[in-house]
Amino acid sequence: MSNLKSTRSSNIEFLRLIIMFYIVLYHFCSYIKSSIDPNNRFVLLGYTLFHIGVPVFILISGYFTIKLSTKKIVTYYLYCTLWYIFCYIFAIIINHNTINLKECLLQLFPFNNTQGRWFVTYYFWLMLLSPLLNQVSQLTLKKHIFLVLLSLTMIIYSGLVWNSDIINGGKSIIYFISLYMLGNLIKRINIGIIKTQIWIKLYIIIILFISILNFILPLYLLKPLRGLTFAYQSPILILSSILFFIIFLKLKINNPIINYLSMSSFAIYLLHENKYISPCYKSLVKNAYANFDGPMVFLILIFLSILFCVVAIIVDKTIRNPLQSILEPPLLKYLTQLNSMITNNITHLKNKYKL
Template sequence: MVDSKLLQRNSSMELLRIVSMLFIMGLHFLMVFDFPRYEDSIKAPLNTFVYFLLESLTIIAVNVFVMLSGWFGIKPKKKSFCSLCFEVAFYGIMLFIIEVFLHNGQNITIKGIKHLLLGGPDDFWFVKAYILLYCLTPVLNTFVQNTSRDTFKKVLVAFFVFQSIYGWFLLATRWFAGGYSTISFIGLYLLARYMSIYKPKFVQFRLSVDVLIFICLILLSTFWSFVFCRHNIFLYDLAFVYTSPMVILSAAYLIIIFSKISFRSRFINWVAMSAFAVYLFHYNPLIYNYYCDLAIWCDNRGTIKVLFFPMAIVLVFVFVVLIDQARKYLWKKISIRLF
């Protein structure tokens, strides 16, 4: 029964889920190192350019993850919501217990409990923003189902014009938080729903054209940041904000590309089921410290570090997929009793 369900999914989109998580892991690798400044662009222009290129490619992954939910549409159900919460709790509790054990119980404090409950402002911001998006999807889906295409388009245009001005270029609103917020997720969700349902003209190009547009958008972000950095203009870091139109369009075209490649693979679908677990595991503060050490170790390998980065990311990904089978098995047993 499980195998048949796995085979029914379009594996190209599940592969995109895997690729997006690998990009997120790559982005977190890059975060370990100092963001290039004007002096870096003068002393080491090639390294600076490559950094910006990798940043342009990986920064889109969070938006892709949210837009995948919009592309298919979240169908809020008690079981799926509980499954999401269980997955978050499983890794939070497991790693908290490990941390307590390693420190002989010294971390059993109010601060530690608060962190376990995601009580800090920086504790898994994505999880909290996504859970609220999930709670709001009945309203969003009702809007999508009961509004005209023209009204839908006008709402999207108004939203992204406003966000681009005040939530990106001017960064004049705290509640957009540069894309680290549910309100930005709502815009991404609705944009992906519109693309999936109505297939506007920019979705209907040939695959080769989509790939070319995607490459151009990535290069646009890269050259934007590099040229402005090279001339010491403060605008260069705007290319790497989740609310950037370049980042959003790049994410949209990556989804469009994968949506036009259709195949079925039970293995790909099986691995994709653990993609979110990879985020919950490697970005947990206990693990992320070691993840940062791994990034520094890779960086110290000299000229062959270009090979160590992807190898390290893939190895961590595979490790989490394997241990996630315990979480899936436990949830299966629990869900049978509850639902």
Template structure:
């Protein structure tokens, strides 16, 4: 009997929207556009860039909530870990040699060694490394969750939010570590799954919470802009301060509200949405692969900063994000169907043969 898990199209649609949010965020912050923000000559294009560029860290939180929600009920699967590892390494090596050949970087034995053998690449400096580490320890987190009752689980989340989110947001403490924070968000997702409180199932509540959290995000951007314009100086290091990192209070509030909204949406299984959703991680690995990729995409190909003061900035932003998302998705779909599926079909057959021999 097949043990293949059926993808929920509402969650897969959520993944697609989240990845578009993240690509849009990178369109602004990785292209140099944010360095063009000038409060002495504030304009509509600047406000537009701020309004579309805030969602990257919120998107990361949403992916972590999805992981906590589903993985808290799953056993550790080494094949999933292997898929994750091979996917990361495939794109790391592919683009390392592509950009090496194109003259974007220089050959380094040390860097090549890291590309090949580095497992948790940038544990406290990248989403990929942090997520890989989270998956490695997820079984132990799940054991902890099973030992906690509802009150203890909620109190633990509250303590972690106080340490890593509230103090960082309102008291300017740099209390941010990738794995502890990812564990915090994982615990929130698990809590929503294990304790399906009426408020978590209330569609009207989730819609209202999304509206409130989005209003707070945009209001925070506007208030920081007003402060900076009035003071004549930057003041805050970014207009995205309240969502500038995954642990900022509005980044997690907005993530939880969006997750509840899409969790409660009922849509029929849709093969196209499920295929697109399966490639969202690949889109991330491709377009945010390395500094050379960022320069190649946002500076050399799409020339984002040249359009920042243009009347076509809105159109350029929309088309660029869609093109990047679509092209990256197509690349990853090809990888899945022509590399990953045949490889794991072979692995499955070898595993079956090994089991048969052990039985004999």
């Protein structure tokens, strides 16, 4: 068994903030690559290196496991729904639009996998499946390793060779399940016997390998390279995500400010990955790219990403969190009573008809 503690100290909370920053920066680079300049090598490098945010997030969930409960589902639902409502209201005010009833009601259903909500939807399904997936840790270590290796082999083969819709470029519940089990496996094996410096060196080697190829290869060869280094199901991206996660696991950080800020880390994702907000950041990125060039563009993107993260955390702390603290208790109470009533009725029917 690993000798690393399974409690979430500040190192993991700091990691959650870092990966959300990575996700924002990746989407900035992605927009430039797809809509402005597909040949800027600094942007292409960021587009590749900062794509590890989602895999690392799932590894964290698998390592600590999801403890499913009614409260957790209600919390997740309100967290997402309130943010979607905020973003919709913001778009109405900024664009001077009238309220569309269909669009308004759609914000109350955050797990419908539309409007770019694939991560929110699949993570919800992962939560529902977590009681079953957590049983994998009860297997022998050899069986657990075999199951993880088999699932990873299948998503790599199906995603890169077969190009299966089942994997869908990593945007699928199959991918989430595989990485969740992998995160749980990391918790079981004794990674503590390997020094932190070795994990860091391995990660740096991968970063240097990708960076060197990014700048020396002709542009027409970079696209097939990204199939091995960029795609969610690529072996190099999965390996770099594992190394990045383990590096933070080995760190020793205890900071209450980090812990406080990280409680709003998911707000960063919900704010920027939203069809009502994305035109705003795309406009900022486009203007930045028009006024700067070379490495300076990348520095501006980093600054804008940090600014976006700060705004998301402030809004989450001052608006979403107080509102949720008001709405969550009565909703949770109602669902608890409803669950109790259904359970009692089922028990009554079983007793009545001797089922």
